[in-house]
Amino acid sequence: MKPLLSGVLLGCSLLVGVQAFYSPSDDVIELNPSNFNKEVIQSDSLWLIEFYAPWCGHCQRLTADWKKAATALKGIVKVGAVDADEHKSLGSQYGISGFPTLKIFGANKNKPEPYQGARTSQAIVDGALNALRALVNGRLSGKSGSSGYSKPHGGSGSKDDVVELTDDNFDKTVLESDDVWFVEFFAPWCGHCKSLEPEWAAAASAIKEQTKGKVHLGAVDATVHQGASSRYGIRGFPTIKIFRKGEEPQDYQGGRTRGDIIERALELFSDNAPAPELSEILNEEVLKKSCEDSQLCIIGILPHILDTGAAGRNGYLDVMAKMADKYKKKSWGWLWGEAGSQMELEASLGIGGFGYPAMAAINTRKMKFALLRGSFSETGIHEFLRELSVGRGSTSTLAAGVIPKIHTVEAWDGKDGQLPEEEEYDLSDVELDEEFPRIEL
CATH class of the missing domain: 3.40.30.10 (Glutaredoxin)
Incomplete structure (x- = not known):
């Protein structure tokens, strides 16, 4: 049973994990669309709220300081957190486009203010107390603000x-x-x-x-x-x-x-919605664009164009496009490259030993990957991705723990490949008899 459990745990780690940053024992209050209005919008308290994504490295590093600040502010200022990757609708109401985003919900809950301070526990506490002081002074002067429903970002809510x-x-x-x-x-x-x-x-x-x-x-x-x-x-x-x-x-x-x-x-x-774009790995920027903001990046390495021709390559690309459409809700990145064009990448994934076409699923935040062991077909790829989705399958760490060098290459022109032209040599002036004497039989 231990090997099976290990595989499950590794599979879960590839998908960046679903474990929440905060537990009921913490002083950080987990918020979601079901409790946000009641806990925050209809509250008279000052709230400091973090909008985060579980796969975000900066969010992971903030967690300890956010918990420490919440404990220090307990009974004074409420500190909450929203998994905006899971609850996208809640994040969208407040224009959350990057992680972590910190907002202060004070007197006017319709217009939360961005927290602009440092991300240390001491700075967070100081920022919260300054906001609290402004709230109290506002109430003393009769400018208590309004308490009501928040308006969605970019719209009046009218x-x-x-x-x-x-x-x-x-x-x-x-x-x-x-x-x-x-x-x-x-x-x-x-x-x-x-x-x-x-x-x-x-x-x-x-x-x-x-x-x-x-x-x-x-x-x-x-x-x-x-x-x-x-x-x-x-x-x-x-x-x-x-x-x-x-x-x-x-x-x-x-x-x-x-x-x-x-x-x-x-x-x-x-x-x-349309399926995600299936991009050819032309340079490092293309790979970063598809992989850095995605939980997983699916990369297909296709045979050389001389081995398949345009028709064969388009067949493989059609399979990948169908799978991208099937899994479009996952918001994964989808890439492909020609065998031999990114040798360092292939080597770090151990692809060469399995032949082509090949496929890998990479988590660039965990620097872990899994290889397609089955057929490069709709059925085979679906089974591969389905297993990953439920936390199964064998995973490995990328060589050296980093994405290898990505070379800049020219885009495929959609045509069949052409063999390089061979140089012709004129042997008419070469005296073969002098260097290579005849052998009489």
């Missing part, structure tokens, strides 16, 4: 981003659209509808920005536009339905906070 739907425009706007629609059927007198209104408006603004306008939130006054309401059997308010072109409308069964709505919208958006 009704402007909620599309008003009617019996006249419903079919053209929703049913004929190629985009995803969340539609709320409401009644003006409905208390639950009134409670949902600010969450719906805030979610609409965030979703519009995060999906680049590919997912929309709309609202129908069911007491006025009874045609659309009766068509979908609306009997209670608010009722939310999801519309996708060519499919029957689906009842939305999730939570009614903006975080819940955004999270579900982003899930549907990722379902319809």
